[in-house]
Amino acid sequence: MDDKSSPDSHNEKAMVRAPEPEMADRSGRRQSVALNIVENPLKRATREQAVLDAQSFAELNGMPEHAALFGRAALVARDPEHFDTVNDLTGDERAALAYEKDHKWHGPFMLWYSISLCAVGAATQGWDQTGSNGANLSFPQAFGLWDERLNDGAGAVPPGRDEWIVGVINAIIFLTAGLIGAFIVDPLNHYFGRRGEIFITACILTATPIGSGFAQSWQGLFAARFVMGIGIGAKNATVPIYSAEMAPARIRGALVMFWQLWVVAGIFLGFCANVIVKDTGSISWRLQLGSAFIPSFILGIGIFFCPESPRWLMKHGKLAQGYNSMRRLRAHPIIGARDYYYSYVIYKEELKLARGAGYFARLWDCFAVPRIRRANYGASTVMIGQQMCGINIISFYSSSIFERVGYTAEQALYASLGYGAIQVVFTIPTLFLIDTKGRRTLTLITFPLMCIFLLAAGLSLLKTTGSRGEQIGPVVLFVYLFTIAYSLGEGPVAFQYSAEVFPTIQREQGMAWAVCINNTFAGILSLTFPRMQTVMTPTGAFGFYAGLNLIAWFLVFCFVRETKQLTLEELDQVFSVPTSKYISHELTVWLPWFIKRYVLRKNIPRPPLLLEKEEKVEKILE
DSSP: OOOTTSTTHHHHHHHEEOOOOSSHHHHHHHHTTEEEEEOOGGGGSOHHHHHHHHHHHHHHTTOGGGHHHHHHHHHHHHSGGGGGGOTTOOHHHHHHHHHHHHOTTOOOHHHHHHHHHHHHHHHHHHHHHHHHHHHTTTHHHHTTTTOSOEEOSSSEEOOHHHHHHHHHHHHHHHHHHHHTGGGGHHHHHHHHHHHHHHHHHHHHHHHHHHHHHTOSSHHHHHHHHHHHHHHHHHHHHHHHHHHHHHSOGGGHHHHHTHHHHHHHHHHHHHHHHHHHTTTSGGGHHHHHHHTTHHHHHHHHHHGGGSOOOHHHHHHTTOHHHHHHHHHHTSSSHHHHHHHHHHHHHHHHHHHHHOOOOSHHHHHHHHHHSHHHHHHHHHHHHHHHHHHHTTHHHHHHHHHHHHHHTTOOHHHHHHHHHHHHHHHHHHHTTHHHHTTTTOHHHHHHHHHHHHHHHHHHHHHHTTOOSSOHHHHHHHHHHHHHHHHHHHHTTHHHHHHHHHHHSSOGGGHHHHHHHHHHHHHHHHHHHHHHHHHHHHHHHHHHHHHHHHHHHHHHHHHHHHHOOOOTTOOTTTHHHHTTSOHHHHHHHIIIIIHHHHIIIIISOOOOOOOOEEEEEHHHHHHHHO
16 A cells, blocks of 8 residues: 655655654653654754744744744744743743643634634535425426326336436536536635635625526526536635634644534525425425525625635745734734744645645645555545445435425425434534544444444335334434434544645645545435435435445544644644554554453553654653
């Protein structure tokens, strides 16, 4: 999987070092904690040199008035856990750092405003999904589809051609999002910045739902959703990056996870809109599709008041502007200078690994450079896992599924509303779990549960005797339990993880590829599921996706590395461990220990971690 003799291997060894202190016993003690230490590059220089370098950075980049501040910030960044040993800090700076340490959710208004606004943008995708979910009950009849109905004893079944037309209308937004929208992200970001790109896509996503509502044929609806998908893909690849680049490392997972929270909030609001307009007659499906313009309109107006991404400005040589942007996103100048200068130091490290500057060269780096390829493994795994788990057969077709098992169209809309409400409620606890339990742990726990619940829902469809409640109740129960498991794991993790694992230089290309994977497979799912229900039966379709959950679990086990509470820059070192070494450790060390400890209930010590931050290792050994 990884060539140990690759030309980048010497750089990787410099970035992730096996612990080699001067004293042999000290080395042994450190290895008992972690086999590889995530190193702080500022510790390679003396304290005096670190201060001089930081002051020079400020003076050479148009910030001479902040030279002394950056000098103190460098000392804090050099050993953030022991900032109280930096004698040059002012009382105000010392108090701000202490308050930050004790109140991890503390941040200025602009940080919360920017993150919240990005989250509103995420609601667009959820609303689009559920608008079509409700519209599926009536727009086919409006366009003369499904006129000739067949009946297999389980409800109305449309002819094959019309099934494919409905499938492609639902799927096209995801296919164009993955195959077109994701790959125009880099030029849009390059020329317009993160804010500009988000504004452009917000305009697209305001216009196209309205166009969908006014469509006069299925071909017109298809065209509107074709363009909508391009906007969704470009937005999906940028908004999570923008959020990740603004968020502090200690709560980055929770803040960026507002993306998923608001995707499911958009799903819920879309279902609410479906229920509200259900009695408007023949135009109900038009209102269901058109209402999705609301969150994107808010996003387009609000983005003007947000600062540009500090890391985007850094990448484009606008270092002074980048610090001013970071300053607006942090509670105190010393915190802003610490985070910004540390980002710059690691960014310079990333440049040593960068091979090409052109678009296609940087895209190729995502597959050719070992560190980036490993991040790509992880991001692609969680993105395709989101489709393999089967959640979107519920998001896209829940109303149709519930109608097929015996609900009326109105009851199916209310059951779907319950599904949306469950996603919102059970995504909230993950805000507090994702930065404590970690991304990898949550997905490893929930994929097996999703497999069990989805299989149970499919088997429940086989019950055709008893009262209607006895037939429908188990199906709805297991769909809801499946949704809870999804909301506590794979749902919040996918976009969060993909937005953070790529280095600054290749972040747009890496996220574009991840979004391509996610949306393309979402499109394939949406396209095929109507026909799959007919050919395989609903039970067979549910069982198929239940099996895919087990495959997704194995892929997560092999390729998804833990990223909790590490800065975006420190993740470079996490992904510098070769894949073969990582999988070997998980299979031969971690998995046997887990089985002995939690299955066989043996009281045995935890083995050394494969990776740990240097500060944590030192703290454990103190």
